[in-house]
Amino acid sequence: MTVAAILVLLGLSGFFSGSETALTASSRAKLRARADRGDAGAQAALSVTEDSERLIGSILLGNNVVNILAASLATALFTRIFGSGGVALATLVMTLLVLIFSEVLPKTYAILAPEDLASRVARPVRALTVVIAPVVAVVRMIVRGILALFGLRSDSGDHVFSVQEEIAGALAIGHSSGTVQKEERDRLLGALDLGDRSVEEIMLHRSRIEMIDAELPTQEIIDRVLKSPHTRLPVYRGERENVIGVVHAKDLLRGVSRIVREAGEAGVEGFDVLSVSMPPYFVPETTPLDEQMREFLARRTHFALVVDEYGSLRGLITLEDILEEIVGEITDEHDTEAAQILTPNAAGDYLVEGAMTIRDLNRALDWALPDDEANTIAGLVIHMAQCIPTQGQVFSFHGYRFEVVSRRENRLTRLRIRPLGETPAQAMADQ
Template sequence: MTPLTLLAAAATAQTPEPVAEGSLSFDPTLWLTAGAIVVLLALSAFFSGSETALTASSRAKLRARADRGDAGAKAALDVTEDSERLIGSILLGNNVVNILSASLATALFTKMLGSGGVAMATLVMTVLVLIFSEVLPKTYAILAPEDMASRVAPPIRLVTSILSPIVSVVRLLVRGILVLFGKRTDDDGNVFSVQEEIAGALAIGHSSGAVQKEERDLLLGALDLGDRAVEEIMLHRSRIEMIDGDLPPQDILEMVLKSSHTRLPVYRGERENVIGVLHAKDLLRAVSRAMREIGPEALDKFDVLSVAMPPYFVPDTTPLDEQMREFLSRHTHFALVVDEYGSLRGLITLEDILEEIVGEITDEHDIDAMQSLVPSDTGDYSIDGAMTIRDLNRALDWNLPDEEANTIAGLVIHMAQSIPTPGQVFSFHGYRFEVVARRENRVTRLRIRPLAELSPANGESSEDQ
């Protein structure tokens, strides 16, 4: 309610003669009007507090209460399902009681004070509505939104049902007006998805210190699995350690023993022709059993492919959450990735997907890539070109874009629109990239640092060199 509302209501009322001072206490109409104004102010406070409580309450907390048998919390969940109808009903009810209270106050003060009652009604009602019908109930609601939402949900549900026809007409009018301005609303869409709400809450918690970086990265990693594809985290085929199935059994056994990997793809003829996956334990058990039964000469005639598992191929566009479920249902941890033409693109393991959630997983046979993420005296980070942009962002809390490329080298090549040579320096996205090493057509090592850390004395510019 605004002073303009009060003045508009007052303009429609006739200005009676002021009541004699002695007759005020004996006029029941004045007391009934004053009592009605108090009731209307209480209703306005109820609508204002209910709006704040129902919109600010956490649906997760309300769901937990409803699961424990809280009928009010269940009603709050039901009434907030259609937020547009809820807000429309509350605003309609609040405006009706505010305008009605303003009209009654104008009539009351005009009867008491004459023409000067309009200004007095405006002043008094503005103070009363502001303090007792807006600030006070909303402040109380924001202190314990779930408690208040559980209490006000049943009556608000009744009000919403009663006012639903009027709100539907208003909604149609509003949408018609929005269409004239080229805006359309989606009945089934939400302004924010659940994932975006959680991500926003984690960002706020991290900035305030309530959520640690490791906890934020873990939860965001789990939320992002459905939005990321296998091709984004797979090991590229150029880096896959493979075994030629035509080699002698002694050579294959020696390669398996020297490898740090448990599972190795076996190919025949060319690397694209993968015919099996060899598990180190299966091979060692079979070789040990053959040597016990036949003797040392059994190794010369041993058929390595007899213990190899059939290869498991997956499309490169498979979402990570779906692939993780497939690994669990198939009881396997290893898959070869192919493109739409069936060509080998890389491999992915269950560990790769888990690392997207919990971070780098290393053991005594792994080279800890995070050891290289230590700044030099000049503030540069020496980065492997094959390191993914996502891993670098998570490790150093940077914000390099990963829409156009998956790896750091790929990002530099994309931005440079060429394959750079060692010594070239580029500056983009707020970071300085220096190419350190290149092998054939692959950028293998870079030095990176934020441009903000460059001192003016260095004379570096933000343009490509």
């Protein structure tokens, strides 16, 4: 009878160990897919893992109770048979049995098929958590009290499962194993990161915006619009900060064509570009990219001017800029600036434009330069140097060597960068 009880307790211990591993290792995405197909077990598994602290507490409590009870029964049994020497023998035998049949075996099986096992054990585990909920609540209070003594807080509202972290981790593992290509990883991670990045990080700075002066002669405005690679151009009056409209090339040409038909070519001189301009759309520089993309789609527009907290013009952003954060550089036959190709020279240096964003460089070369204090490579060098470097100056920080190749006024236009300690052969092999 005692032997049978010990075997039952070992089986229960294996059940608890396997359930813990299955419920914590199973993918919530896969469980959700099963639940959507009508799998009640998967739905129960999703429900029981919502409160992870309560789940782990219940399983550990049950597991410890059956293990201690099994060890006590074994000790009593072996002492009755072998006398005082039975204590040591019972300890040895139970250690082996618990290790093999209650820990390693069930946990190994759970790792091999976590979603299958989680779906089967979820309902009995859920019933267990309800039954011993009062005991678990007391244990949780004691644990939180002890943690509070060390300045740590446990918030039951925090969820241990992060969808973004789970996807990012899976992509990192897939890329390292060769099953996910770098381009695919970058596209998916770019989509995940939109909510954590702001308009300011990817906008075109105001110094590089191509604008139209509303006071220019009509023919010169037409010539500038036709020569520009852009279809939308901001229109200002007086100073560049005073943007009063945005003209679309098609709208301008339609307006000019209508004037020519109605009043002939002589009527073009009196044409007002503002009559075909759209009102400017301003957005704060702190707007998250995912929110701005939704605004673009809702407004059915692709173009916005970026302002700071004082209302001063900072730059412009388009829907294409946001999409490029996901799919990479988008170019067409009218683009004047091709995507920069990063190839190391014989010394292992990469020649990069100062205006290149740190994020683009990190994505292209799998580097880890920080982008907390600056958005561009030039901005990072200026921030770390605490001055505007001169041509030829060399700096080393964050594990990389930076050399200022050229400077125009106060702007660093080109730099050479290479990881410290990397040989030219290693740099070439990375490409």
